[in-house]
Amino acid sequence: MDIKRAGTILSAAAFLALAGCQKQDDSVIRVGEYASLTGKEAAFGQSCHKGTLLAIEELNAGGGLLGKKLELRTEDDASTQGQPATIVKKLISRDKVIAVLGEATSSRSLEAAPICQSDRIPMISPAATNPAVTAVGPYVFRVCFIDPFQGAVMAKFAKNRLGLHKVAVLTSVSSAYSVGLAKYFKERFTADGGEIPVEQKYSEGDKDFNAQLTAIKASGADGIFVPGYYTEAALVCIQARNLGLPVPIFGGDGWEAPELIQIGGTAVEGCYYSTHFSPENTAPVVKGFVDKFRARFNGETPDGMAALGYDSAAMLADAVKRAGTTEPAALRDALAATRGYRGVTGSITMDPDRNATKAAVIITVKDGHFKFVESVAP
Amino acid sequence: MLPKPLLALAGALLLAAGIGAVSDRIDPYFLDVLTGIGINVILAVSLNLVNGYTGQFSLGHAGFMSVGAYCAAAITLFAGPGLLGPSGGSALGQGSLFLAALLCGGLCAALAGLLVGVPSLRLKGDYLAIVTLGFGEIIRVIFQNVGALGGALGLNGIPAYTTISWVVSFAAVAIFTVLCLVHSTYGRGFIATHDDEIAAEAVGLNTTRYKIVAFVVGAFFAGIAGGLYAHFKQAIAPAGFDFTKSIEIVVMVILGGMGNTMGVILGAVLLTLLPELLRPIADYRMIIYSLILIALMISRPQGLFNFHRRNPAARG
Amino acid sequence: MYEFLQQLLNGLSLGAIYALIAIGYTMVYGILRFINFAHSDVFMAGAFIGLNVARYTHPGTFLGGFIVLGSAMLGCALLGMTIERLAYRPLRGAPTLNVLITAIGVSLFLEYSGQKFFGAAPRRFPAIFPVREFTFGGAITISSNQLAVIGVTFLLMVALQLVVFRTKIGTAMRAVSLNPRAAQLVGINNDVVISFTFGLGSALAAAGGILYALNYPSIDPLMGVMPGLKAFVAAVLGGIGSIPGAALGGLILGVVETFVAGSPWSTGKDAIAFGILIVILLFRPAGLLGKSGVEKV
Numbered sequence: 001m002d003i004k005r006a007g008t009i010l011s012a013a014a015f016l017a018l019a020g021c022q023k024q025d026d027s028v029i030r031v032g033e034y035a036s037l038t039g040k041e042a043a044f045g046q047s048c049h050k051g052t053l054l055a056i057e058e059l060n061a062g063g064g065l066l067g068k069k070l071e072l073r074t075e076d077d078a079s080t081q082g083q084p085a086t087i088v089k090k091l092i093s094r095d096k097v098i099a100v101l102g103e104a105t106s107s108r109s110l111e112a113a114p115i116c117q118s119d120r121i122p123m124i125s126p127a128a129t130n131p132a133v134t135a136v137g138p139y140v141f142r143v144c145f146i147d148p149f150q151g152a153v154m155a156k157f158a159k160n161r162l163g164l165h166k167v168a169v170l171t172s173v174s175s176a177y178s179v180g181l182a183k184y185f186k187e188r189f190t191a192d193g194g195e196i197p198v199e200q201k202y203s204e205g206d207k208d209f210n211a212q213l214t215a216i217k218a219s220g221a222d223g224i225f226v227p228g229y230y231t232e233a234a235l236v237c238i239q240a241r242n243l244g245l246p247v248p249i250f251g252g253d254g255w256e257a258p259e260l261i262q263i264g265g266t267a268v269e270g271c272y273y274s275t276h277f278s279p280e281n282t283a284p285v286v287k288g289f290v291d292k293f294r295a296r297f298n299g300e301t302p303d304g305m306a307a308l309g310y311d312s313a314a315m316l317a318d319a320v321k322r323a324g325t326t327e328p329a330a331l332r333d334a335l336a337a338t339r340g341y342r343g344v345t346g347s348i349t350m351d352p353d354r355n356a357t358k359a360a361v362i363i364t365v366k367d368g369h370f371k372f373v374e375s376v377a378p
Numbered sequence: 379m380l381p382k383p384l385l386a387l388a389g390a391l392l393l394a395a396g397i398g399a400v401s402d403r404i405d406p407y408f409l410d411v412l413t414g415i416g417i418n419v420i421l422a423v424s425l426n427l428v429n430g431y432t433g434q435f436s437l438g439h440a441g442f443m444s445v446g447a448y449c450a451a452a453i454t455l456f457a458g459p460g461l462l463g464p465s466g467g468s469a470l471g472q473g474s475l476f477l478a479a480l481l482c483g484g485l486c487a488a489l490a491g492l493l494v495g496v497p498s499l500r501l502k503g504d505y506l507a508i509v510t511l512g513f514g515e516i517i518r519v520i521f522q523n524v525g526a527l528g529g530a531l532g533l534n535g536i537p538a539y540t541t542i543s544w545v546v547s548f549a550a551v552a553i554f555t556v557l558c559l560v561h562s563t564y565g566r567g568f569i570a571t572h573d574d575e576i577a578a579e580a581v582g583l584n585t586t587r588y589k590i591v592a593f594v595v596g597a598f599f600a601g602i603a604g605g606l607y608a609h610f611k612q613a614i615a616p617a618g619f620d621f622t623k624s625i626e627i628v629v630m631v632i633l634g635g636m637g638n639t640m641g642v643i644l645g646a647v648l649l650t651l652l653p654e655l656l657r658p659i660a661d662y663r664m665i666i667y668s669l670i671l672i673a674l675m676i677s678r679p680q681g682l683f684n685f686h687r688r689n690p691a692a693r694g
Numbered sequence: 695m696y697e698f699l700q701q702l703l704n705g706l707s708l709g710a711i712y713a714l715i716a717i718g719y720t721m722v723y724g725i726l727r728f729i730n731f732a733h734s735d736v737f738m739a740g741a742f743i744g745l746n747v748a749r750y751t752h753p754g755t756f757l758g759g760f761i762v763l764g765s766a767m768l769g770c771a772l773l774g775m776t777i778e779r780l781a782y783r784p785l786r787g788a789p790t791l792n793v794l795i796t797a798i799g800v801s802l803f804l805e806y807s808g809q810k811f812f813g814a815a816p817r818r819f820p821a822i823f824p825v826r827e828f829t830f831g832g833a834i835t836i837s838s839n840q841l842a843v844i845g846v847t848f849l850l851m852v853a854l855q856l857v858v859f860r861t862k863i864g865t866a867m868r869a870v871s872l873n874p875r876a877a878q879l880v881g882i883n884n885d886v887v888i889s890f891t892f893g894l895g896s897a898l899a900a901a902g903g904i905l906y907a908l909n910y911p912s913i914d915p916l917m918g919v920m921p922g923l924k925a926f927v928a929a930v931l932g933g934i935g936s937i938p939g940a941a942l943g944g945l946i947l948g949v950v951e952t953f954v955a956g957s958p959w960s961t962g963k964d965a966i967a968f969g970i971l972i973v974i975l976l977f978r979p980a981g982l983l984g985k986s987g988v989e990k991v
Contacts, residue, residue: 038660038661038809038814039809039814040814042813042814042815043815075657076660076661078660078661079814080618080622081532081614081615081617081618082611082618085610085611085612085613086410086411086414086654089406089407089410090407090410092406093405093406093407093410094405094407106531107530107531107532107615107617110531110532110534110613111534111611111612111613111615113534114534114535114612114613115612118538130531132531132534136534136535173522173523173529173530173961174522174530174616174617175530176529176530176531176532176615178530179529179530179531180531200956200960201960201961202955202960203961203964205916205919205920206920207906207910207912207917208704208708208909208910208952208955210701210704210707210708210952211701211704211705211951211952211953211954211955211956211960211963212955212956212960214697214700214701214704214956215697215956215957217697218696218697231815231816231912231914234912235910235911235912238911242827242835242837243700243835244829244833244835257815259815259816259817259818259912262817262818263816263817263818263911263912265818433791435791435794497972497976498972498975501975501979503790503791503794504728504729504790504794505930505975505979507729507794508729508923508926508927508930508971509971509972509975511923512923512927512967512968512971512972513968513972515964515965515968516965516968516969519961519962519964519965522961523961621919625798625802628795628798632795661809661810662810664802664805664806665803665806665807665810667802668799668800668801668802668803668806669799669803670799671795671796671798671799671802672781672796672799672800672803675785675792675793675795675796675799676781676784676785676796679788679792
């Protein structure tokens with residue numbers, strides 16, 4: 001068998017497989033989701049997905065939307081840059097979804113957003129906090145707050161609640177989220193009269209922060225802001241305590257994962273972070289959600305990501321009901337008109353930039369558990 | 379009458395235009411995959427020139443791709459609005475801008491190839507592999523720290539200029555260039571360097587020159603592929619051009635058969651389609667890839683599609 | 695002054711880990727003349743084996759700690775020998791490029807299998823040895839874990855030098871690394887020696903993995919990639935093929951990296967390792983303690 005035959009047979013087989021058109025069933029409403037179910041940010045992606053799944057199942061149990069059942073088409077982007085673009089194009093053109101839900105990280109949401117925008121299919125990001133995501137266009141929405149707000153929340157908390165004057169910042173340069181959040185924190189903290197004696201940097205995947213922490217210790221800072229992900233935050237806390245740095249350490253919603261306590265142990269006791277949701281909230285809608293989530297997922301308590309995943313799907317459904325149709329332009333307008341929607345993460349109102357104006361929640365670690373501290377309104 | 383290779387090139391360009399004309403009748407996802415295949419073909423063919431024909435193991439190809447991608451995207455994003463005017467310009471205007479951006483990207487990548495190649499190419503085998511890997515990482519870290527190019531967030535909102543006809547055309551040009559080079563006296567030089575560098579030097583060939591030429595040409599086309607990629611995905615970030623990406627390209631070359639252009643093209647096609655076909659078992663994909671790599675090296679080191687054994691056990 | 699000393703201490707502790715991994719690289723390179731890319735993943739496997747064994751031992755006791763360390767070293771020695779037998783031995787005599795690619799394949803296989811079966815999220819590594827903090831002058835702190843790293847690296851290095859220079863198998867290793875065919879002629883079974891080398895190198899990697907996990911208790915399947923690359927740079931810096939060179943290279947790299955990380959240019963700390971590699975390969979390819987070889991035609 002020579003090379004030309006091998007080539008033709010292979011190509012033919014592959015094209016047949018791909019071109020195998022699936023007949024699309026019009027009796028269901030398809031909602032697309034792209035998430036990082038595997039890879040580095042699997043924790044966030046899995047959590048978001050569970051929340052979204054719960055919402056869709058609940059809707060179907062209640063009779064679906066506009067008389068049709070909902071079908072959730074989820075694809076894994078493996079926490080890899082370059083995947084969301086292909087996945088979203090596939091969801092839109094092949095699966096004919098009415099809207100796309102995703103993603104938890106800003107950089108990958110930013111990759112998919114222009115595609116949804118140019119194809120005029122609404123996209124709702126559950127948890128991407130970098131402002132650039134919704135700036136892509138009027139078809140891109142998010143159900144969470146954005147980093148300028150989050151940075152300001154932590155800056156005010158540090159200044160007023162913790163009484164800190166000199167806060168060192170430890171930023172992850174390989175994460176757009178971290179760089180953005182650090183910038184907004186610094187802006188607000190210095191505007192309020194605080195001082196940033198030093199800003200140290202690290203990359204995702206780093207394990208040793210002794211060098212940076214030693215420099216921070218030498219700068220005389222009375223607090224450390226770590227706007228990164230829980231993987232590094234836990235180690236930072238451990239190493240800081242080992243180096244004899246008993247100062248408060250705090251961060252943003254990237255800290256939220258059970259692994260923070262598992263890995264950090266006693267070192268993360270008394271640390272703070274801002275996030276979107278607390279399962280201890282006694283509001284009936286939250287309690288109902290927490291109970292349903294636990295029942296569905298083996299007693300697991302939902303975190304902020306799961307709650308946001310749930311809200312993204314639920315808010316979409318609410319918009320469909322208000323629009324009365326799944327036609328993209330009308331759906332988009334209904335989404336933009338969302339006012340005071342009672343989500344599990346709080347009351348969601350879409351501002352002119354299609355970001356959610358809602359409160360942030362500050363959580364601390366006490367006795368090996370996450371504990372609610374306070375809620376900060378915008 | 380034009381010589382056969384030029385005729386083939388002209389034919390390929392006509393084909394590209396033809397596909398472009400019917401492209402709106404093809405299913406968008408399908409078109410998407412074809413475009414991806416085309417870009418990977420350019421990457422694989424360019425790397426094959428360095429790894430396969432000249433025998434220099436480069437593990438930093440994604441670095442050159444990123445240089446081309448950023449350069450082309452920067453031109454269309456920053457200079458584009460000024461040059462095209464508020465209405466976005468005519469199709470011809472956009473096309474020329476795109477072509478210029480791609481060529482600039484390719485040239486910048488070629489320059490990067492020169493800068494990386496000159497110090498590295500006196501090293502052999504494993505050392506060259508690690509050093510090119512290192513340079514790939516350094517390039518990535520540089521882009522991560524340049525705020526003007528988006529830093530860790532990268533660039534997004536890049537206009538979607540890449541169409542299937544552009545990709546097919548450039549793929550044809552890349553293949554044409556590589557094949558012409560290889561069948562010329564340069565090609566003899568490449569192959570001589572690959573087979574036995576010491577003997578080649580002994581008969582008076584300047585192996586360093588051949589290595590650098592292969593490296594720079596390879597980097598140029600990697601840059602073009604990068605520019606096409608940027609205007610295809612519409613968003614690029616440093617994280618997407620890391621060591622894993624370089625390895626993906628290397629696997630295509632090895633699978634197809636090092637030193638065999640046709641084989642490498644088939645390798646690129648196969649390895650672009652496979653992830654799409656294997657989406658259901660996506661988490662096993664890389665495990666399968668690595669096993670294929672090991673099995674291939676042990677049982678069929680000349681690659682899947684290399685039917686003319688080029689005598690892989692040339693040197694110990 | 696205190697900051698400088700503290701950073702120095704941090705650097706030595708980090709460098710000792712690099713040294714431990716680098717010794718494994720250098721040993722395999724010395725004998726087989728290729729970079730075992732999979733070495734960094736054996737390092738990772740050691741940490742995971744340790745994690746699973748630690749479930750059955752008492753944390754915080756010396757006995758428990760040594761059982762975990764011992765089983766990890768044993769497990770990885772077996773893993774290393776298996777890899778050699780299945781993936782590298784069939785390629786003995788093939789062009790180095792092929793072996794290199796196979797090594798990359800093995801490395802990717804271990805990493806992605808690890809991700810599939812252990813999950814990509816990091817896990818907590820328990821404190822298997824009793825931990826104590828020591829403070830000097832009220833400003834410089836060092837943990838017993840960091841001291842353990844430096845101490846164990848030193849001990850292992852001494853033990854290794856003894857094995858290589860005072861035992862029969864060590865002499866055989868040196869013989870094979872000088873000239874494999876001549877070694878066979880004098881009756882050495884190359885296969886056994888090479889297996890042993892891999893086993894020894896992998897055991898060292900496992901020890902490195904456990905010590906690394908003790909100091910940075912968050913382990914994940916990709917934890918070996920960066921330390922592995924840096925350890926390779928350290929091995930080259932010290933002179934590939936030389937065990938004391940690898941140790942020296944590791945310490946130097948650790949200290950330099952720590953000082954860069956603590957400075958305002960901390961973003962360059964990964965790039966500095968590659969920068970050092972490029973500089974060394976350009977100006978002194980044999981490394982600090984290596985011998986300049988002449989290539990015979």
